[in-house]
Amino acid sequence: MLWxxxxxxxxxxxxxxxxxxxxxLHCPLFAVPRDVFTHPWFIATLFDAYAGFLTFYAxxxxxxTSWPARLSWFIAIMLLGNIAMAAYCLHALWSVAxxxxxxxxxxxxxxxxxxxxxxxAAAGIAVLFLA
Numbered sequence: 001m002l003w004x005x006x007x008x009x010x011x012x013x014x015x016x017x018x019x020x021x022x023x024x025l026h027c028p029l030f031a032v033p034r035d036v037f038t039h040p041w042f043i044a045t046l047f048d049a050y051a052g053f054l055t056f057y058a059x060x061x062x063x064x065t066s067w068p069a070r071l072s073w074f075i076a077i078m079l080l081g082n083i084a085m086a087a088y089c090l091h092a093l094w095s096v097a098x099x100x101x102x103x104x105x106x107x108x109x110x111x112x113x114x115x116x117x118x119x120x121a122a123a124g125i126a127v128l129f130l131a
Contacts (some may be wrong), residue, residue, distance in 0.1 A: 001102055006093050013086035020083065029131040053077050056085050062109075063092070069114035072121040079124025091116050 036042055057077050064070045076084035092105050 002093060002096070002098060002105075005102075006090065009086045009089040009093065012082060013090065016081075016083045016086065024131075049081065050078075053081060053085070059106075060088060064114060064117075065109050065111045066113060069110070069112065069117055072114060072117035076117055076120035076124050079128055080120060084120050084124070087116060087120060 057074055060073045060077070061070050064073060073084070073088065077088075092108070092110075095110075096104050096108070
């Protein structure tokens with residue numbers, strides 16, 4: 001199961017990076033027409049996505065024991081969405097030995113500053129200002 005999840009989140013990360021890169025080469029984020037931003041289904045989908053991001057973040061906040069790590073992952077997830085979420089899952093999945101139980105991935109507490117979270121938060125902020 002561990003290898004299957006590692007493969008799944010690698011595919012998700014690659015797909016999100018690919019489709020995001022493709023979309024940004026075709027149209028800058030803030031050049032999306034007003035009709036799209038104000039469409040009820042766009043707004044509903046955006047609320048749905050961010051509710052999912054916050055739900056996932058609740059698990060991250062439980063696992064991370066330091067406030068700098070919690071804050072950096074919050075910024076990364078809110079700005080990069082599924083890219084940051086897939087990266088977090090891969091980080092968690094690769095931090096356990098292949099012989100450990102999957103439950104250890106789900107319930108482990110992680111101390112420290114979370115350099116991956118800090119890096120992704122910085123990347124998310126850079127993308128926001130460069131978009």
